[in-house]
Amino acid sequence: MxxxxxxxxxxxxxxxxLSFFIGCTTEEKKTIIFADPGWDSVQLHNEVAGFxxxxxxxxxxxxxxTGTTPITHEGTIKGEIDVHxxxxxDNIASYTADRDAGKLKEMGVNFDDNMxxxxxxxxxxxxxxxxxxxxxxxxxxxxxxxxxxxxxxxDPENKTKGRIYGSIPGWEIDTIMFNKYEYYGLDENFIYxxxxxxxxxxxxxxxxxxxxxxxxxxxWEPTWLMGLYDLVLLEDAPYIDEESYMAGKTECPAVVCTTxxxxxxxxxxPAFCNEFVANYKTSSALxxxxxxxxxxxxxxxxxxALWLMKTYDNLLDLWLPEDKAALVRQAL
Amino acid sequence: MKWLIDFPxxxxxxKKAIDSAVRAFSVKHDAFFSAITSGLNGLIxxxxxxxxxxxxxxxxxxxxxxxxxxxxxxxxxxxxxxAITVIGIAGLWALMLExxxxxxAAVIISLFFGLPLGILLAQFDRAEKIARPVLDTMQTMPxxxxxxxxxxxxxxxxxxxxxxxxIYAIVPVIRLTSLGIRQVDKEVVEAAKAFGSTGxxxxxxxxIPQAKATIMTGVNQTLxxxxxxxxxxxxxxxxxxxxxxxxxxxxxxxxxxxxxxxAVVILAIVLDRITQGIAEKGQTNGKQ
Numbered sequence: 001m002x003x004x005x006x007x008x009x010x011x012x013x014x015x016x017x018l019s020f021f022i023g024c025t026t027e028e029k030k031t032i033i034f035a036d037p038g039w040d041s042v043q044l045h046n047e048v049a050g051f052x053x054x055x056x057x058x059x060x061x062x063x064x065x066t067g068t069t070p071i072t073h074e075g076t077i078k079g080e081i082d083v084h085x086x087x088x089x090d091n092i093a094s095y096t097a098d099r100d101a102g103k104l105k106e107m108g109v110n111f112d113d114n115m116x117x118x119x120x121x122x123x124x125x126x127x128x129x130x131x132x133x134x135x136x137x138x139x140x141x142x143x144x145x146x147x148x149x150x151x152x153x154x155d156p157e158n159k160t161k162g163r164i165y166g167s168i169p170g171w172e173i174d175t176i177m178f179n180k181y182e183y184y185g186l187d188e189n190f191i192y193x194x195x196x197x198x199x200x201x202x203x204x205x206x207x208x209x210x211x212x213x214x215x216x217x218x219x220w221e222p223t224w225l226m227g228l229y230d231l232v233l234l235e236d237a238p239y240i241d242e243e244s245y246m247a248g249k250t251e252c253p254a255v256v257c258t259t260x261x262x263x264x265x266x267x268x269x270p271a272f273c274n275e276f277v278a279n280y281k282t283s284s285a286l287x288x289x290x291x292x293x294x295x296x297x298x299x300x301x302x303x304x305a306l307w308l309m310k311t312y313d314n315l316l317d318l319w320l321p322e323d324k325a326a327l328v329r330q331a332l
Numbered sequence: 333m334k335w336l337i338d339f340p341x342x343x344x345x346x347k348k349a350i351d352s353a354v355r356a357f358s359v360k361h362d363a364f365f366s367a368i369t370s371g372l373n374g375l376i377x378x379x380x381x382x383x384x385x386x387x388x389x390x391x392x393x394x395x396x397x398x399x400x401x402x403x404x405x406x407x408x409x410x411x412x413x414x415a416i417t418v419i420g421i422a423g424l425w426a427l428m429l430e431x432x433x434x435x436x437a438a439v440i441i442s443l444f445f446g447l448p449l450g451i452l453l454a455q456f457d458r459a460e461k462i463a464r465p466v467l468d469t470m471q472t473m474p475x476x477x478x479x480x481x482x483x484x485x486x487x488x489x490x491x492x493x494x495x496x497x498x499i500y501a502i503v504p505v506i507r508l509t510s511l512g513i514r515q516v517d518k519e520v521v522e523a524a525k526a527f528g529s530t531g532x533x534x535x536x537x538x539x540i541p542q543a544k545a546t547i548m549t550g551v552n553q554t555l556x557x558x559x560x561x562x563x564x565x566x567x568x569x570x571x572x573x574x575x576x577x578x579x580x581x582x583x584x585x586x587x588x589x590x591x592x593x594x595a596v597v598i599l600a601i602v603l604d605r606i607t608q609g610i611a612e613k614g615q616t617n618g619k620q
Contacts, residue, residue: 156489158377170583200567211358
């Protein structure tokens with residue numbers, strides 16, 4: 001009995017020492033950590049940036065920490081995440097305050113041409129002869145017009161009312177879309193339904209489109225869903241100012257998506273931040289195209305990143321200094 | 333040497349084919365699944381409006397009596413009633429009723445299918461052997477794996493929430509019903525048979541009453557596991573206390589999340605103690 005205890009103690013000790021040494025050796029590797037708030041456009045950015053970090057800036061590996069929008073934002077402030085390539089500034093209530101207080105470093109704008117708002121599949125308005133779908137809401141053009149069609153978008157839980165899929169709870173835009181729903185008096189015969197998560201919202205749209213059913217709900221660009229399906233953005237009053245936008249009275253202006261790095265990382269590797277992150281700029285259309293490529297060809301994010309850099313070769317010159325761009329081209 | 337360290341070969345599984353098969357299935361049998369969805373929505377809506385009709389003071393009074401009678405202590409009844417009152421004071425009464433209607437619907441369905449299945453498994457060893465890995469799968473399969481496909485079939489909202497909750501929470505009632513009946517003394521069963529009872533009579537008049545305490549523990553566990561699914565189900569759009577927690581957490585509004593979380597805990601503890609009290613009562617009655 002005693003010898004067994006002794007033997008196992010020695011064994012455990014050995015394993016501990018061994019893992020300690022292995023742990024020490026991996027420590028020395030240079031790793032860069034990106035934020036992944038959980039959607040695919042940012043994963044694509046991470047693949048592109050990770051490739052560049054490894055092949056032009058001498059990193060050994062990169063990884064991403066997955067979380068929600070606020071969690072990855074907090075992670076960047078805490079320095080647990082080095083680089084955040086898609087900060088949805090309007091969806092983070094404290095973003096401006098955090099940036100101005102110097103809690104993290106905003107490097108540049110990734111894209112600022114994206115649309116968001118209430119969408120319906122095109123066949124709801126125009127019908128689709130090839131699938132035998134008749135237009136169920138032919139006069140639907142604006143958000144206000146929805147009031148005419150509660151029965152088209154019937155809520156399965158409360159059949160006397162229609163259902164509008166709202167935004168993901170916790171996103172700043174959720175409050176705005178809810179205000180809009182009240183502002184246009186849609187609360188009279190519609191229910192503002194919070195889908196709970198972006199996966200659930202995407203499933204609601206794909207399932208409705210598969211079945212040819214009518215659906216109206218919040219969605220945003222750039223996403224694979226937008227790249228893959230033909231959705232129509234319902235029109236709204238033109239944008240005037242921040243206040244009336246927050247009250248839901250006007251259309252959503254394009255959200256500025258910035259790139260940001262943690263203070264600790266900026267001190268550690270200013271070259272990567274200033275040369276690359278600050279210049280990293282894409283567009284909503286470009287990313288939607290890439291995401292649709294990914295979905296259509298069943299490609300991984302890594303493969304799509306390579307495809308993007310090869311197809312739009314000139315982007316490398318915009319993002320990187322000449323010598324670094326050459327290094328990336330060589331690796332491609 | 334590389335094959336000694338890295339796994340030497342892989343088979344590529346066509347995952348895309350699984351995707352399209354599931355989606356095609358959901359489109360093809362849409363009418364069938366829609367019928368189930370409306371049935372479930374009817375059940376949940378019915379329970380919800382029933383809970384809504386009960387005035388708040390009557391509800392608290394009922395909790396008081398249930399707590400008092402089931403545990404046999406006046407003190408407990410008062411404590412439970414106060415705890416539920418706290419939820420109302422925090423402004424979460426309506427959300428609590430919504431959550432309760434989902435849980436009650438899931439528990440009713442779990443008992444409706446779970447009790448007969450448990451009794452069945454107790455009779456046949458072979459069935460028990462087949463059922464075991466299935467029950468294990470239902471309990472350990474990560475919820476999101478079937479939560480998102482459930483959306484394709486049942487839409488978003490309370491109906492898929494009840495289905496996901498049932499899949500997870502039905503297991504203990506099946507297991508403990510089967511276990512309880514198997515644990516009844518062989519001699520008691522033989523005595524019943526010696527007096528000329530048929531198999532069904534033995535089951536209904538001897539085995540099930542003897543197993544009552546264990547079965548009630550199963551019911552209690554099912555209820556608790558249904559409570560544990562509340563927040564998860566809010567991620568597919570089931571409104572109620574879980575959605576309040578989710579919104580608090582997503583916005584880093586710690587206070588909001590904490591208060592809704594405490595309400596979930598209070599609700600769980602009160603329901604647990606009351607059903608446990610009933611289970612223990614069954615135990616003492618069984619011994620007499």
